[in-house]
Amino acid sequence: MPDVEDENARAADLDLLDTYAREAGRIALGYFQADPQIxxxxxxxxxxxxxxxxxxFLRNGLLGERPDLGWLSEETADDGSRLSHDRLFVVDPIDGTRAFIAGLPDWTVSLAMVENxxxxAAALFCPPRDEMFLAGRxxxxxxxxxxLSTGRAATLEGARIAAPKSFVRRELLARAGxxxxxxxxxxxxxxxxxxxxxxxGAAASGRACDWDLAAADLLVSEAGGRLVELSGGPVRYNAADVRHAxxxxxxxxxxxxxxxFFSTHMAADGQPRS
Structure with missing residues (x-):
C-alpha cells in the first residue's frame, strides 16, 4: 500500500513549488516586453x-521555507555545497531567455526538488500562456x-518531433516519416x-544542464513517458558536472x-551525421 505520510509530504512539496513558480512568473512578466537590461x-x-x-526571489523564498535543502540554479554561482545534500532545489529562473528577450511566449519558470x-516534485510555469505543469513522484x-498522458505513437511514421537543427538534420526526420x-x-x-x-518526441543536445531538465523529466515520467540518454539509461542529477549528454x-x-534513429543519425559529439 502507498505510504500516506510520504504522499502527504510530496503533495506539500508540490504545493510549495506551485506557489513559488506562480509568483516567480508574475515577477518575470513585469519585465517581459519591457526592454529589460541584458x-x-x-x-x-x-x-x-x-x-x-x-x-x-526563489533562492530567498524556497531556502527560507526549506533551509535544510541544497540549491542549484542557472543564475546562482555554484559553490559545490549542494553535493553534500541528498535533497535540493534545482531551478531555472527563466528557461528560454532568448525567447523572453524577443518577446516570444515560449519561456518558462522551472522548479524541481531532487532527491538522491x-x-x-516539479513545477513548470509558462506565464505568457498561463500554463502550470505540476508533477509529484x-x-x-x-x-x-x-x-497528463504522453502520446501513444509507437512508430516513427507520422511522429511529431521537436529537435534543434544542431541535433539532427530536418531532412533526415522527413526521410524517416x-x-x-x-x-x-x-x-x-x-x-x-x-x-x-x-x-x-523531443531531443536535447549535449549542452543541457540539470536546471533545464529536472522539472520536465518528472513531468514526462509521471505522464507515462521516458527522458533518457542515448544509451537508454535514466538521467541522474546533482553530480559534480551538471551538464548532460x-x-x-x-x-x-x-x-x-x-x-x-537518433543513435544512427547523430554522432557521439552531438553533431548530426549525414
Missing part, C-alpha cells in the same frame, strides 16, 4: 535583470489541473509538450524507435 555570460548566453530578480539524484502529472515541429526555445517547455501529448523524450512505446 548582459552576456561567460558561455555567450544572455541573462537579463529579470533572470536575476526571479533567481533572488532524481526529481520528486507517484502523484501523476497535470496541466492546469488536468491529468517524422514531422519536425517549429523550434521551441525553452527546453523544459519542449519536453513538457511531450508530457501533455502535443508532440510525440544528448537526451531523448517520448512516450514509452516510441522510445525504442527514436533511440535507434
Amino acid at each position: 548582459w552576456t555570460k561567460g558561455d555567450s548566453s544572455p541573462v537579463t535583470e529579470a533572470d536575476l530578480a526571479v533567481d533572488a 539524484g532524481r526529481p520528486v 507517484g502523484l501523476g502529472a497535470r496541466l492546469n489541473g488536468v491529468p 517524422m514531422e519536425a515541429v517549429p523550434f521551441v526555445h525553452s527546453l523544459a517547455y519542449r519536453l513538457a509538450l511531450v508530457a501533455c501529448g502535443r508532440i510525440d 544528448p537526451l531523448i523524450a517520448s512516450g514509452e512505446a516510441l522510445s525504442g524507435p527514436l533511440l535507434s
Whole structure:
C-alpha cells in the first residue's frame, strides 16, 4: 500500500513549488516586453535583470521555507555545497531567455526538488500562456489541473518531433516519416509538450544542464513517458558536472524507435551525421 505520510509530504512539496513558480512568473512578466537590461555570460548566453530578480526571489523564498535543502540554479554561482545534500532545489529562473528577450511566449519558470539524484516534485510555469505543469513522484502529472498522458505513437511514421537543427538534420526526420515541429526555445517547455501529448518526441543536445531538465523529466515520467540518454539509461542529477549528454523524450512505446534513429543519425559529439 502507498505510504500516506510520504504522499502527504510530496503533495506539500508540490504545493510549495506551485506557489513559488506562480509568483516567480508574475515577477518575470513585469519585465517581459519591457526592454529589460541584458548582459552576456561567460558561455555567450544572455541573462537579463529579470533572470536575476526571479533567481533572488526563489533562492530567498524556497531556502527560507526549506533551509535544510541544497540549491542549484542557472543564475546562482555554484559553490559545490549542494553535493553534500541528498535533497535540493534545482531551478531555472527563466528557461528560454532568448525567447523572453524577443518577446516570444515560449519561456518558462522551472522548479524541481531532487532527491538522491532524481526529481520528486516539479513545477513548470509558462506565464505568457498561463500554463502550470505540476508533477509529484507517484502523484501523476497535470496541466492546469488536468491529468497528463504522453502520446501513444509507437512508430516513427507520422511522429511529431521537436529537435534543434544542431541535433539532427530536418531532412533526415522527413526521410524517416517524422514531422519536425517549429523550434521551441525553452527546453523544459519542449519536453513538457511531450508530457501533455502535443508532440510525440523531443531531443536535447549535449549542452543541457540539470536546471533545464529536472522539472520536465518528472513531468514526462509521471505522464507515462521516458527522458533518457542515448544509451537508454535514466538521467541522474546533482553530480559534480551538471551538464548532460544528448537526451531523448517520448512516450514509452516510441522510445525504442527514436533511440535507434537518433543513435544512427547523430554522432557521439552531438553533431548530426549525414
